Amino acid sequence: MVRGMSLRHALLGLLSERPASGYDLLKRFETSLANVWPATQSQMYGELTKLAAAGLISVSAEGPRGRKEYTLTDEGLAELRHWLTETAPQRNPRSDTLLRVFFLGVLPREQAGAYLTGLMETSAKEYEDLRALERSVDWGDDRLSVYGRIALEYGLRLNEMKREWAAWAAERLG
Amino acid sequence: MVRGMSLRHALLGLLSERPASGYDLLKRFETSLANVWPATQSQMYGELTKLAAAGLISVSAEGPRGRKEYTLTDEGLAELRHWLTETAPQRNPRSDTLLRVFFLGVLPREQAGAYLTGLMETSAKEYEDLRALERSVDWGDDRLSVYGRIALEYGLRLNEMKREWAAWAAERLG
DNA sequence: CAGACCATGTAAGGTGTTACATGATTAT
DNA sequence: ATAATCATGTAACACCTTACATGGTCTG
Known part of the structure; x- marks a missing residue:
């Protein structure tokens, strides 16, 4: 182990x-x-x-x-x-999404922007998917409900953050 | 490939x-x-x-x-x-941090809370580490500066989000 | 000349993915 | 009957980590 x-x-x-x-x-x-x-x-x-x-x-x-x-x-x-x-949680999971960002400079600015707006869209979509999941679940006060809801909240906040960050980045490129 | x-x-x-x-x-x-x-x-x-x-x-x-x-x-x-x-970025990277959250119910509430406050602390520390990195780099307008800064911003926002989320979750447990 | 650093490689083993393979039971 | 679903397994291959192994070059 x-x-x-x-x-x-x-x-x-x-x-x-x-x-x-x-x-x-x-x-x-x-x-x-x-x-x-x-x-x-x-x-x-x-x-x-x-x-x-x-x-x-x-x-x-x-x-x-x-x-x-x-x-x-x-x-x-x-x-x-x-x-x-x-045992300690892993510090930084690998992120191929972010790895790509490092190298967007090899693309024309227009395509780099398209990558970022693409990220905005997938984040927005995933956010909505999670909201739909949230509505579809019958949240009780059992273990999975309590902690599953907390995990789901993480997903919601993450995608919200991602969307805002990608918008900020796209705008920054001009 | x-x-x-x-x-x-x-x-x-x-x-x-x-x-x-x-x-x-x-x-x-x-x-x-x-x-x-x-x-x-x-x-x-x-x-x-x-x-x-x-x-x-x-x-x-x-x-x-x-x-x-x-x-x-x-x-x-x-x-x-x-x-x-x-090629499309991976949708959801695995997260052992979040996986643990799903099963915190097997611990006494006190220990579950300790896990979450631990996450708050590591997020706060990593946020500060990234701020220090940001200050130490000489940001020009070359490719790596532009896109490296965008990637770093992601890290800052992610850790801010994580800290707030963990605080919210810890409070929610009562 | 000794220690720090430069520089590359192999081997073993765990983890993860895809494809292949087989067959039993249930529902229509 | 036959299609869908239940149910488990194997093989090949890619990826990643750890440890082991070797030796050259530079600096004080």
Whole structure:
């Protein structure tokens, strides 16, 4: 467990709410965690096998079509808590969007401006998508509601910031 | 060239300003691009070899200690322009910081609050670091100055947003 | 001449993506 | 029946990190 490996912790986190199969978890990734930690089917099944081998989760039931339901073990919960409290979040995730900005100077100013206005538009659109998501969710006072709402607020503020920044930058280019 | 591969483009981008050796590029990554696209020494030398084999850069001079100076070729510049204009930036980079937020509910509320106030502090500190960087740079009107300043502004606004968001979230928990 | 810095490379292993592959069960 | 969905897995390949390895050149 050297670095990163957050897929592991994402799986442990989802299983901390309730037991689930790989297929269930895949669906929940697609809906709730897609914006924060996308994962593919391939990767998930492999990771679940490793987590079970390491004793952090266990097969608690088997169903039709070879379905295996996994449950978080005490060791798994301990590892999840450890990750949350004792390990530092990554400082700066890589950003190819921002990397491009560094090199916009190789383009004619007009095309550089088009890149920035394109960013404005995608930010505005994503903001609206998140607003729609916010309206569609039935927010209760369960764990996922409380913290999911906080994560969603981050997305809203981020996209608002991005749109304003891109507008500022486009104007700055003249 | 299937997906991502932005290290390639970062190298092409830096070489579009002036020729440089692997060692030079490593230093420039450490200073200017560290916050946006960190890269290790190992990875860079390997990537430079591949780029040269693909004809996107070429060895333009050799110096002491086996130093090889690379220069961007016409093909390399075309590829850089193509990446800037024809390929879409990644929509959502993974965020382990935000992933943790989803699962803060497994901690006692006090510890969840501590995580959020910790984020406030790191954002505030990074904001100050960037302000210091801003003051230390001699901003001219060359390409890197214009677009580097825009990228830095993004960092400033991002950290301001993060700090406010974390404060809002911590208060929301009560 | 010793230490700092310049300069490049290989190897092993983890993580992530895409494509391929297989088959059971349920609903129409 | 047949199509959609449920359900899991393997293989190949790209990317990234860490550690290991080697040696030349310059400065005090």
